[in-house]
Amino acid sequence: MTQWRGYCGTIQGSVVECVHNNLGLLLVMLSQMFISFMNVTVKVLNQLEPPVPALELILVRMVITFICCEIYMIAAKVPDPFLGPKDVRSLLICRGVAGFFALFGTYYALQYLSLGDVTALAFTGPIFTGIAGRLFLGETYSKREAVASFFSLFGVVLIVRPPFLFESTRNPDLEEPAGAGIRLRATAYDIITFVSPCKITIRAIGTRAHAMHSMTYFSLWCVIVSTIGLFLSGEPIVYPTQWQWGILLLLIGVFGFTAQMCLTMGLQRETAARGAIGVYVQVIFANVLEVIFFKTVPSLLSLFGTGIIMACAIYVVVSLHHFSLWYLVCGH
Numbered sequence: 001m002t003q004w005r006g007y008c009g010t011i012q013g014s015v016v017e018c019v020h021n022n023l024g025l026l027l028v029m030l031s032q033m034f035i036s037f038m039n040v041t042v043k044v045l046n047q048l049e050p051p052v053p054a055l056e057l058i059l060v061r062m063v064i065t066f067i068c069c070e071i072y073m074i075a076a077k078v079p080d081p082f083l084g085p086k087d088v089r090s091l092l093i094c095r096g097v098a099g100f101f102a103l104f105g106t107y108y109a110l111q112y113l114s115l116g117d118v119t120a121l122a123f124t125g126p127i128f129t130g131i132a133g134r135l136f137l138g139e140t141y142s143k144r145e146a147v148a149s150f151f152s153l154f155g156v157v158l159i160v161r162p163p164f165l166f167e168s169t170r171n172p173d174l175e176e177p178a179g180a181g182i183r184l185r186a187t188a189y190d191i192i193t194f195v196s197p198c199k200i201t202i203r204a205i206g207t208r209a210h211a212m213h214s215m216t217y218f219s220l221w222c223v224i225v226s227t228i229g230l231f232l233s234g235e236p237i238v239y240p241t242q243w244q245w246g247i248l249l250l251l252i253g254v255f256g257f258t259a260q261m262c263l264t265m266g267l268q269r270e271t272a273a274r275g276a277i278g279v280y281v282q283v284i285f286a287n288v289l290e291v292i293f294f295k296t297v298p299s300l301l302s303l304f305g306t307g308i309i310m311a312c313a314i315y316v317v318v319s320l321h322h323f324s325l326w327y328l329v330c331g332h
Contacts, residue, residue: 031258031259032285044293045245048248055229056235056237062218070216072212081212088205092217104226158308
């Protein structure tokens with residue numbers, strides 16, 4: 001009995017040590033799980049009648065995020081919790097405005113693309129961010145990265161499957177409800193999400209502002225722009241007609257904020273290369289959740305395209321150890 005207790009104690013100690021040594025990586029993985037949960041919630045909400053407009057989703061989620069961020073900074077006594085450091089306020093404003101369009105692109109794409117495809121397209125982010133960094137910040141962009149960009153775009157083509165290339169392979173009985181034109185437009189919006197100026201702006205801010213400052217400006221400007229957008233577009237606000245509607249909308253805000261918090265804490269404790277492995281598990285969560293909730297099995301072409309994009313993104317991140325992962329993923 002004593003020997004058994006000693007054996008259990010040894011196992012428990014090993015587990016605790018393993019968790020302690022990999023806490024940052026585990027937090028990053030946990031954040032990707034919450035991001036996948038949020039995306040599933042958005043798709044479920046879009047299936048209700050009437051569907052909730054993307055601008056309204058952004059408004060509700062970001063009101064919750066803004067309140068949570070301010071409570072956190074006040075409780076943690078972060079300096080300048082409302083406006084942020086003076087020398088980077090203009091950059092924080094740019095980050096917030098650009099972040100809105102990135103988030104809108106994701107929510108729009110989720111209306112017309114599968115959860116797995118939207119997640120896979122997210123992995124073009126590291127590559128396109130490298131191109132933007134070369135153009136706007138004068139950073140190096142090697143031939144290896146250019147090759148990775150080409151193969152990544154090839155993976156995107158396999159996921160999108162434009163009809164002029166894949167007409168003969170498409171099954172009318174399995175065709176998505178959205179037409180080819182809408183599918184391509186949703187893909188374009190989703191890619192814009194990951195090449196928007198928000199990541200370049202965050203890189204310019206650097207460590208001169210707390211991560212919560214970035215999230216606060218992001219959420220605040222999303223609230224402002226989405227409110228103006230709803231007013232100008234004349235799009236009617238959808239009010240809850242059943243209890244599931246309100247719960248799903250609340251879950252979107254909770255999942256989104258929790259994901260950002262876990263991601264921030266994880267990247268503070270982990271290297272970029274190891275943290276990247278945690279980010280890439282999102283595609284696993286996405287495909288598993290899509291099978292569970294939507295009974296959608298990804299096609300072989302989508303799986304192949306996903307694998308290509310993941311391989312290219314991992315290659316880029318691992319080959320650039322100085323490239324901070326936070327700037328690649330915190331913009332949606």
